[in-house]
Amino acid sequence: MRLRALLETDALGLRLLGGEEELDRTVRGVMTTDLRDPSRYLSGGELVLTGLAWRREPEDSERFVRILADAQVAGLAAGEAELGSVPEDLVLACARHRLPLFSVVEDVAFASITEYVVRRVSGERAGDLAAVVDRHRRLMTSGPAGGGPEVVLDLLASDLDLPAWVLSATGRRIAVPTVAASGGPAAAGPGGAGAVGSGGAPELPAAVRARLAGEHLAAQRSGRRGPHRVTAADGATYSLFPIRSSGQGPAGSGDVRETVLSDWLLVVGADAGDWPEERLDLLHGVTQLIAVERDRRDAARTVRRRLAQEVLELVQSGAPPAEVAARLRVAAPVLLPGLGTAPHWQVVVARVEWEGGAPPAPGGPVAQSLLEEVLVDPEATGPEPSDRIAVAHTGDEAVALVPLPAPADGPAAAPAGGPASGAVGDTGGDTGAGGGAAERAYGFEAGIHADALLAAVREPLSRGLDGDGRLTLGVSATVQSAEGLRGALEEARHARRVAAARPGRVCAAGHQELASHVLLLPFVPDDVRRAFTARLLDPLHDYDRRHRAELIPTLEAFLDCDGSWTRCAARLHLHVNTLRYRVGRIEQLTGRDLARLEDKVDFFLALRMS
Secondary structure, eight states, X not given: OBGGGGGGOGGGOEEEEEOGGGTTOBOOEEEEOOOSOOGGGOOSSEXXXXXXXXXXXXXXXXXXXXXXXXXTOSEEEEESTTTSSOOHHHHHHHXXXXXXXXXXXXXXXXXXXXXXXXXXXHHHHHHHHHHHHHHHHHHHHHOGGGOOHHHHHHHHHHHHOOOEXXXXXXXXXXXXXXXXXXXXXXXXXXXXXXXXXXXXXXXXXXXXXXXXXXXXXHHHHTTOOXXXXXXXXXXXXXXXXXXXXXXXXXXXXXOHXXXXXXXXXXXXXXXXXXXXXXXXXXXXXXXXXXXXHXXXXXXXXXXXXXXXXXXXXXXXXXXXXXXXXXXXXXXXXXXXXXXXXXXXXXXXXXXXXXXXXXXXXXXXHHHHHHHHHHTSXXXXXXXXXXXXXXXXXXXXXXXXXXXEOOTTTOGGXXXXXXXXXXXXXXXXXXOSTTHHHHHHHSOTTTOOXXXXXXXXTHHHHHHHHTTTEEEEEEEXXXXXXXXXXXXXXXXXXXXXXXXXXXXXXXXXXXXXXXXXXXXXXXXXXXXXXXXXXXXXXXHHHHHHHHHOOOHHHHHHHHHHTTTOHHHHHHXXXXXXXXXXXXXXXXXXXXXXXXXXXXXXXXXXXXXXXX
């Protein structure tokens, strides 16, 4: 609004004392103060209301007005209640600094002026922004000329003072503002949303993003209507608006258990609980606008998914390695843009399973969407990195063929932002945005590590699956050619079964665990486990309860010391003869001989399964 609009409303009781030529200044807010130096609270464009309590002597007016002028406020309105009239020294100071000055009659409360200005400014900003958003929607729906969701976030920041971010379901940044808003949690301070990124825009720390994504998924799964309000650990309040895709597949499926795991969300750094319907409608319009970008990304991904599906079908069917390699060479420009030479490979298998109730459609498509997101460096920004991940699905399972740069090529062979630098790390020493996190999680030498793969996404996905769903992943070893892909696929599937035998909503296992007896234990039926351990260990437990003989701890230590009498006796602080007596008692009670390898193995497995 303009300053002159204040004089058009008689109920405000304002009288112009100077600065008529400056009445076309724009008012962007209002502030009431009697501080001698209010500069720290001014950002420019405010109408400042004051009761003149700061004035002790005429010289104070010059200093006060100079501070306001330096802060580029729109104007000053002084109340008459304190001094009976506005002092002449204040009028002259405002004239020297070309600052419009109003007087406020005694029977008009500053609250009335504040309410009027806020209502006018908010209404005009929302109307202006709605027009801009509508224009931007037309641009984005007709092509990429609109500039993407970042432009909309910048409009929210500049026109409504709302910091906003677009996150994936795992909390990864899809779009961030490039300009900072003057209000909201951006002022929270170090460690919160007050951290500032490029362009002066506020950053959301990884822990906050994970918390918000988890709260969003939990709220959506419970059927609560958005926006969802969340208060972070630093006290900042955020409002979460779901961004729903209108496309087909899991993003457009009718089952909430599938859609909620692939939706994006708009995070607004403000409490929307008391917003008027007009502003809520505007934010819902913004989410629809961003959904256009989501639909465009899903459409572009169709070709990559189809090519990955063709490669997977060849590998599963046992096609000759030469045929698989030829197909990979044809698909490489689309699947692996920028990768100069034939890479090494790892295979990652994912499965989403639901418990209880009517099952939704086959879980392969939703597992495919989740795996495409999980394989991206969690610190990468934008939708593009996940567009370079090639994931296919079959039935309830999703399969990713992840390229690793061949050691001879070194890290430089990895395309910037592509699968090698996002999913498996870029060890070229660049620890810029996302680089360090990628190296820590998916170091080049060892490829993808199962636990590190889920470190950044376990919290939000566990919230999204809580109650009736599980995500399990298996990771193969690295293979050097298409000839090894069939074995890598089976290895990843076995590793996923190991992960499925573990507790928790989100679990992963790697190929390293397939070379151990641990692989076999999860697949032993429960009744067989109980019978096996009871036959070997129950006599020892009973004897320990009656005599406090500590036979079970002795057995564990003896096996852990590889049957060494002296090392075991030293560990247990026993004389060797006492140890020999205890081991003899164990053999007597169980009928086994701890000098025999077979009996040692049986005891070892029984202890692991008990």
